[in-house]
Amino acid sequence: MQVKIATTEIRNMALFRFIFLLFLSSCIFAVLADVSVENCSDNSTIPTAQMSANIDSLVAELASSTSQNRFSIATYGKGTDKVYGLGQCRGDVNSTDCTNCIQDAAKNIRTNCQNQTDAWLWQNDNCILRFDDDQFFGKVDPSSFANLYNNDHPQHPSAFKKQLDALISKVSSEAVVPANEGLGRGKSFSVASNATIYALTQCTRDLSRRSCSDCLNIAIGNFSKFCNNEKTVGCRVLYGSCYVRYEIYPFYYPLDS
Ligand SMILES: *[C@@H]1O[C@H](CO)[C@@H](O)[C@H](O)[C@H]1NC(C)=O
Ligand SMILES: *[C@@H]1O[C@H](CO)[C@@H](O)[C@H](O)[C@H]1NC(C)=O
Ligand SMILES: *[C@@H]1O[C@H](CO)[C@@H](O)[C@H](O)[C@H]1NC(C)=O
Ligand SMILES: *[C@@H]1O[C@H](CO)[C@@H](O)[C@H](O)[C@H]1NC(C)=O
Ligand SMILES: *[C@@H]1O[C@H](CO)[C@@H](O)[C@H](O)[C@H]1NC(C)=O
Ligand SMILES: *[C@@H]1O[C@H](CO)[C@@H](O)[C@H](O)[C@H]1NC(C)=O
Helix, strand or coil: CEEEECHHHHHHHHHHHHHHHHHHCCCCCCCCCCCEEEEECCCCECCCHHHHHHHHHHHHHHHHHHHHHCEEEEEECCHHHCEEEEEEECCCCCHHHHHHHHHHHHHHHHHHCCCECCEEEEECCCEEEEEECCCCCCCCCCCCEEEEECCCCCCCHHHHHHHHHHHHHHHHHHHCCHHHCCEEEEEEEECCCCEEEEEEEEECCCCCHHHHHHHHHHHHHCHHHHCHHHCCCCEEEEECCEEEEEECCCCCCCCCC
16 A cells, blocks of 8 residues: 655544544454555756766665665765665564565655655655655654544543653663664553553664664654644654554564564
8 A cells, every 4th residue: 555645634534544443344443454655855956867877776786785784875976966765674573574675665756756756655654765865864853744643532532641751761672672673662551541552663774773763752752643632542743763653452573572
């Protein structure tokens, strides 16, 4: 499934997509799975055929090296036609799924963001592919994000919020530990909320510990804005440098960890 987003239309789009899925879903709660979100910068038309060729080469190189190493950064070309790129799989996704994901992303990003010099794509929640004609490694860009949320309310909102805040904080502090390569995940149950919450945070591996923390804090700090005032049992926020998601069902791998 594929959404094309413009930053200003994201929230409406998220709502639309949710409603759409609600009709299809026969579960107790609506499950919004396998979403691909991309950010093609509208004002960045590729100026030369050389740069376009460089982007093709860069994307091919990233698809190949990310399949092998789960994470890669690369540059391609010279002078004003030089381009920078990054590929990464979510840390809990196995290598078969990683390879499939990054190969799909490589196909889709060039089709969907044809004329753009900068773009990122989170493919099916499992991997990210990104390129830009500006050097972006290690930098957090909060201007470009997407958010998706579920319209179901928690049974006990204030207890749920308290539990969620504690879990997200724990999971984020795991993500910034260098050995964890940007990944944090975990679950918690609370009697007061009558809910089990599952949460996952992932930074791109070009970020320092500090920048990873900044990126996650920007996402989490805006939960009230991005996640229906936190009156929702599931939400995800995606940036070019980090990903934050929580649900009341297991969505990460392995499912029982
Ligand atoms: C992007 O393009 C729109 C119109 O296509 C224009 O109004 C806007 O100012 C441009 N933004 C930038 C940052 O260049
Ligand atoms: C990888 O994970 C998927 C679940 O997304 C699973 O179906 C598949 O069997 C796993 N492959 C391996 C080799 O573990
Ligand atoms: C990309 O640019 C080409 C020529 O510059 C144009 O014909 C084409 O319609 C553009 N595609 C998109 C998706 O904007
Ligand atoms: C995402 O979209 C916004 C708004 O169009 C733009 O300013 C930003 O540069 C884009 N980022 C990427 C990585 O394409
Ligand atoms: C907990 O939730 C379940 C279903 O989600 C419900 O059947 C049960 O009554 C709830 N228990 C309490 C104490 O709210
Ligand atoms: C919310 O996001 C904006 C950018 O979208 C960022 O500048 C701001 O710092 C964030 N707010 C918090 C409280 O993190």
